Amino acid sequence: MRRFGLIIVLLAFVGSVASLMAADKKVELEVLVWKQEATATYEAWAKGFHKLYPNVTVTYTGVGNYDEQVKARMAAGTLPAVISIPGGNYGFLLPKAGVMMDLSGKKFLSRVKDGILDGQRLNGKIYSLPIDLAAQGFIYNKKVFRDAGVSVPRTWSELFAAFEKIKAKGITPLVIAGQDQWPLGISVMTIAVPFVYGPDPAFDQDVLSGKKHFTGPEWTNAMSIYAKLLTYANKDRNDLNYGLGNQKVATGEAACVIQGSWAVSGILSYNKNAELGFFLPPAMDGTKKNTMILGADSTIGVNANHPDREWALKFVEWLTTKDAVNMWTDNARTFSAMKGARANFDSTAIDVQKYADSGVALYPLPNHMWFLPNVWSDWSQKLQEFNAGKITANEANQALEDYLVDAYKAYSKQ
Amino acid sequence: MLISARKSFIFSLPGVFLYAVFLVLPILLGFYLSMTDAAGAVGGQNCIGLSNYLSIFAEGRFLNSLRVTILYVIATSIIVNVFALFIAVCIDASPFRSLNAVVRVMVFLPSILTPIIIGFIWYYIWKLGIPAILDAVGLGALAGSGFLDFDRAMFSVVVSTSWMNIGVAMLIYASGLLGIDQNLLEAAVIDGAGPWRRLVSIKLPLIMHAFIINFVNTLVFAFKQFDQIFSMTKGGPGYTTETLPIYIYRVAFLNGQVGRASAAAYVLFFIVMGVSLFIIVSLNKRAVEK
Numbered sequence: 016m017r018r019f020g021l022i023i024v025l026l027a028f029v030g031s032v033a034s035l036m037a038a039d040k041k042v043e044l045e046v047l048v049w050k051q052e053a054t055a056t057y058e059a060w061a062k063g064f065h066k067l068y069p070n071v072t073v074t075y076t077g078v079g080n081y082d083e084q085v086k087a088r089m090a091a092g093t094l095p096a097v098i099s100i101p102g103g104n105y106g107f108l109l110p111k112a113g114v115m116m117d118l119s120g121k122k123f124l125s126r127v128k129d130g131i132l133d134g135q136r137l138n139g140k141i142y143s144l145p146i147d148l149a150a151q152g153f154i155y156n157k158k159v160f161r162d163a164g165v166s167v168p169r170t171w172s173e174l175f176a177a178f179e180k181i182k183a184k185g186i187t188p189l190v191i192a193g194q195d196q197w198p199l200g201i202s203v204m205t206i207a208v209p210f211v212y213g214p215d216p217a218f219d220q221d222v223l224s225g226k227k228h229f230t231g232p233e234w235t236n237a238m239s240i241y242a243k244l245l246t247y248a249n250k251d252r253n254d255l256n257y258g259l260g261n262q263k264v265a266t267g268e269a270a271c272v273i274q275g276s277w278a279v280s281g282i283l284s285y286n287k288n289a290e291l292g293f294f295l296p297p298a299m300d301g302t303k304k305n306t307m308i309l310g311a312d313s314t315i316g317v318n319a320n321h322p323d324r325e326w327a328l329k330f331v332e333w334l335t336t337k338d339a340v341n342m343w344t345d346n347a348r349t350f351s352a353m354k355g356a357r358a359n360f361d362s363t364a365i366d367v368q369k370y371a372d373s374g375v376a377l378y379p380l381p382n383h384m385w386f387l388p389n390v391w392s393d394w395s396q397k398l399q400e401f402n403a404g405k406i407t408a409n410e411a412n413q414a415l416e417d418y419l420v421d422a423y424k425a426y427s428k429q
Numbered sequence: 430m431l432i433s434a435r436k437s438f439i440f441s442l443p444g445v446f447l448y449a450v451f452l453v454l455p456i457l458l459g460f461y462l463s464m465t466d467a468a469g470a471v472g473g474q475n476c477i478g479l480s481n482y483l484s485i486f487a488e489g490r491f492l493n494s495l496r497v498t499i500l501y502v503i504a505t506s507i508i509v510n511v512f513a514l515f516i517a518v519c520i521d522a523s524p525f526r527s528l529n530a531v532v533r534v535m536v537f538l539p540s541i542l543t544p545i546i547i548g549f550i551w552y553y554i555w556k557l558g559i560p561a562i563l564d565a566v567g568l569g570a571l572a573g574s575g576f577l578d579f580d581r582a583m584f585s586v587v588v589s590t591s592w593m594n595i596g597v598a599m600l601i602y603a604s605g606l607l608g609i610d611q612n613l614l615e616a617a618v619i620d621g622a623g624p625w626r627r628l629v630s631i632k633l634p635l636i637m638h639a640f641i642i643n644f645v646n647t648l649v650f651a652f653k654q655f656d657q658i659f660s661m662t663k664g665g666p667g668y669t670t671e672t673l674p675i676y677i678y679r680v681a682f683l684n685g686q687v688g689r690a691s692a693a694a695y696v697l698f699f700i701v702m703g704v705s706l707f708i709i710v711s712l713n714k715r716a717v718e719k
Contacts, residue, residue, distance in 0.1 A: 083682030090687075194552075194577070196663060253666035254556065254577035389683040400667040403579045425468065425685070 042071045042326050045095035047088070049081035050313055052281045056346035063338055064330055071326055082389075089114065096327035100143045100314045108387075108426070109316070115142040116317040116324060118331075126335040131311055131352050131379075143316030144331050145352035147277070147343065150293070150367045151205040151308040154278060155271035156264050157290040157362070159186055163270070167294045171240060174297060178247040181270045189244055190269035191252035192260025193402060196395035202273040203398060205308060206244070207237035209298045212378050213306030222416060223423050229416040230409055238401075238408035244273075245402060253399045257281075265289045277312055279363050280348040293366040295375070307370050310379035311352055387426065390418045463691035474688070481692035491693060493668050494676035498697075501587060501672055502651040508591040509647045510640070513598030518628060520599075521606040533603070537596035544593065548660030551589035552577070555661075582662050582669050590657060594650060598643040605639035606632060641712045645705050652701045673697045 048057060054077065061073040076095065078084040088094050094114060109115045118124060119140045124132060131145050160166070163181045168174035178188035193199045211218050211233040221227040249255060249269065261278060263269035265285035272278065276293065283289060298305040315334060317327040333339055340353045344360045350367070351357075358368045371377070394415045401411040463481055467474040485491040516536055520529045539547065560572040576585045609632060617627050633640075655674040658664065664671035664679070671679075673693065681690030 083678065086682045086685060194663065194665070196665060250574040251556075251578065253579070254575050254582070254662070256552070256556075259556070389679075389685070392679070392683050396665060396667055399665050403666065405579065405667065 040070060042323050044071060044073045044097055044323060044326055044330055046073060046075050046097040046099065046315070046330075047081075047085065047095050048075055048077050048099040049101075050099070050277065050347075051077060052277050052349075053313075053343075053347040055280075056343050059342040059346055060334070060339060063342060064333055067333065068326075068329070071330075073330065085109075094318050094321070096318050096321040096323045097330060098143075098316055098318055099146075100316055101312065110137055110140070110142045114318060114320065116319040116328065117142060118144065118316070121332070123332045123335045126353050128352055128354050133379075135311065135314060143314035144334060145311035146313045146315055146334065147311065147347065148309055148350035148352050149275040149277050149312035150350075150370070151201060151208075151275045152273070152293055152295045152367075153271045154264065154274055154276070154282065154363060155292050155294065156267050156269075157292050159267050159270040160292075167292070168297065170297045175243065175247075178270075182247060186267065187249050187263065187269040188247040188271070189249075190255070190260045190263045190272045191245070191248045191402070192255045192257050192272070193253045193395070193399055194256040196399065197391055198257055198260070198274065199395045199398040199402070200391045201275060203237070203241050205273050206241050206296050207234060208308055208378050209296055209306050210234070210237040210240075213298070213376055216378060219419065223420065229412040229419075234412045234415075235408065238412060242408060252402050261285060264291075275308075275312060276349045276363060276367060277347070279361065280346070283348065283361075291361070291363050293363040293370075295370055305370075306376040306378050307367075308379075309367075309371065309377045312349075387422045390415075390422045393418045459691055460695060462688055463695050465688040467688040467691075468685050477688070481689045482696070485689060485693055485696070490668065490671075491676060494671050494673050497583070497668070497670065498652065498672040500583065501590075501654075501670075502648055504583075504587045505590050505594070505651040506644060506647045508587065509594045509598050510643055512591065513595045513643065514602050514640075516595070516599045517602035517606055518632075520603055521632075522624070533600070536599050539593050540596035542593070544654065544657035545660045547589060547593050548657040551585070551592075551657075552661045555585045555589075577662060577666070579666050579669055582666060586658050586661060586670050589661065590651065590654060593657065594647055598647060601639050601643050602636060605636035609635050637712060641709060644712070645708055648704060648708070649701055652697065652704075 046057070054075075057075045057077075061075065064073050065071060081101070085094070085098070089109075089112060098109070098115070100109065110117075117140050124141060124144070127145055128148070131148065132141060135141055135143060135145055155167075159181065160177070163177070163184050163186070165177035165180050168177050181188040191199070191202060214233070215221065215227075218227060218233065222229060227233075245252070249263075255263075258281070260269075260272055261282040262285040264272050265282045267289075272282075273296075279291060282291060295305050295307055315331055317324055317331055321327060335353055337355070340351045340356045343349075343351045344357045348361055348364070350364065359365050394411075397406065397411050397414040400406045401408065406414075461476075462474075464476055464478055465474045466477050466481075516532070520532060523529050542550075555576040559576060560569065563569050563571050575581070613631055613635075614627055617631055622630070653674060654672065655678065658670055658672060659675055659678070662670045664675040674697070677690045677693045677697070680686050680693065
């Protein structure tokens with residue numbers, strides 16, 4: 016009996032030591048990210064979470080060419096515990112590969128703004144937490160506009176008239192930074208939304224079913240506007256990189272750039288005193304209700320197969336708390352996807368909020384399910400050719416349709 | 430003490446094993462992958478024979494990348510070897526030892542930087558540095574729409590790659606020239622041979638081995654070059670600087686077509702192997718033994 020009692024005590028001792036060791040176990044959570052604009056936020060998050068859980072250290076691995084990096088690490092089996100995912104695009108690739116943890120039903124998802132989660136559902140399930148909301152439009156330097164005596168245009172003719180005045184002052188009206196390729200697709204898509212996806216949100220699906228074509232009137236109209244905008248853009252539109260493009264707006268060398276609201280912090284990093292504003296591309300005829308792209312640009316999920324997945328889940332849950340959300344808005348200068356988050360952190364945010372409150376139609380970013388990273392990349396290379404006058408708008412649009420259809424066929428097989 | 434053949438064989442086994450596992454096996458597995466429809470982590474891997482090879486040769490983008498690669502390789506190899514040889518000959522002929530040492534170091538320095546850093550540096554040199562200098566001397570119009578536009582991106586990439594490789598080639602040429610028997614040169618002087626004749630008829634034939642090494646090195650390096658070009662232009666604008674390695678990278682990691690990318694990689698492998706062998710065999714015949 017005594018011996019039995021001794022065994023029980025020993026077992027209890029070993030168990031408590033083991034659990035103590037587990038609780039104090041040093042954990043390093045690697046988060047794979049691509050948003051270079053949000054570096055300050057990631058650092059703030061790392062400090063914040065470490066303060067709460069001193070045994071956990073969060074490290075960020077920021078990579079360019081994110082899609083290729085993720086695929087390479089997936090093939091090598093070295094994906095980290097926490098993975099940042101562009102809104103929508105990875106909705107099916109990583110979950111299909113069995114990488115992402117199913118977050119459906121987790122209580123912390125109720126802190127996400129209404130309607131945002133729907134853009135992240137795959138077969139009804141949620142595999143990543145939306146972090147931010149980004150709007151796409153013209154980010155402009157208010158001082159340049161003021162000095163040129165122009166105000167925010169509400170029609171395309173007002174916009175081109177404004178550009179003429181700005182050009183007369185010796186300033187580049189529009190900067191296009193095409194060296195990194197992805198900004199070109201963003202620019203054209205932003206202009207195309209009022210022409211294409213505002214009237215028909217299911218346009219891509221109509222193309223895939225053969226009912227419509229990118230060479231049809233909708234995209235042709237959009238590309239003719241883009242071609243006219245090019246006449247006001249910088250000559251080095253194909254080899255100016257994203258950072259230098261932002262710098263030009265920040266310093267007033269250029270009046271505006273067509274980008275997502277994620278670019279605001281990048282622009283301000285070059286000149287923190289730059290007065291920035293945001294306006295939407297005019298609607299197709301300038302009078303009808305406009306359409307604004309607004310959706311989750313960045314989401315974060317958990318690697319379901321990682322040994323530290325439970326800590327990763329704790330970290331993702333913590334991102335929905337007020338502290339983490341404030342860190343996002345204060346540092347990244349873009350909207351948070353969480354309820355109750357601040358929306359007036361700078362002048363561009365106030366402008367975006369005004370549009371949202373005015374009843375403008377919202378087009379969610381992740382709706383482009385088949386605009387996969389390779390489609391964006393291949394299309395952007397074609398846009399570089401269009402920018403240089405090497406191909407026509409029709410050829411660029413046909414190429415886009417071919418890439419989209421090929422991507423749909425290839426990924427549908429998987 | 431003679432070691433028996435059996436013991437020699439046993440001692441060589443670990444090396445053979447490592448060679449087989451880390452070199453031969455991946456080559457064979459990669460070749461098998463090139464004959465499948467593998468599409469990354471998602472999807473199966475069915476054997477489709479030589480379909481990937483046939484389809485890439487029917488693809489305009491692959492043929493363009495082949496053309497761009499050949500152009501890039503030839504231009505880089507010529508520029509590197511001509512400039513490296515020129516500098517080595519100048520150093521060899523120069524009586525100023527301290528100056529020679531400084532020049533050697535300055536020319537060699539770029540070789541120690543990593544290609545990706547060189548790509549970033551040269552992007553800003555072409556984008557901001559050189560246009561600013563041209564502006565300052567009143568030649569701003571030469572910059573035009575930039576040195577990285579459709580018409581000049583390839584030229585800019587070739588210059589930056591060459592800058593990176595001249596140093597090593599120069600050292601190899603300089604070593605070759607240093608190794609020439611001075612008696613030969615003195616005899617040539619006595620026979621009335623001038624500097625140019627001594628260079629062309631004596632020095633260059635005697636450093637042919639150095640030329641072979643340098644030419645093959647620069648050729649192979651240029652064929653494989655990825656990070657320096659990608660960090661500078663991402664293969665653009667359009668497809669103007671999309672070499673085969675960049676094409677392979679995009680097809681494998683962006684498009685997820687791993688089998689197809691492997692086929693392109695093996696095409697590159699066979700091209701590099703064939704060209705290298707041809708150069709080594711044909712130039713070896715011209716080499717003169719010291």
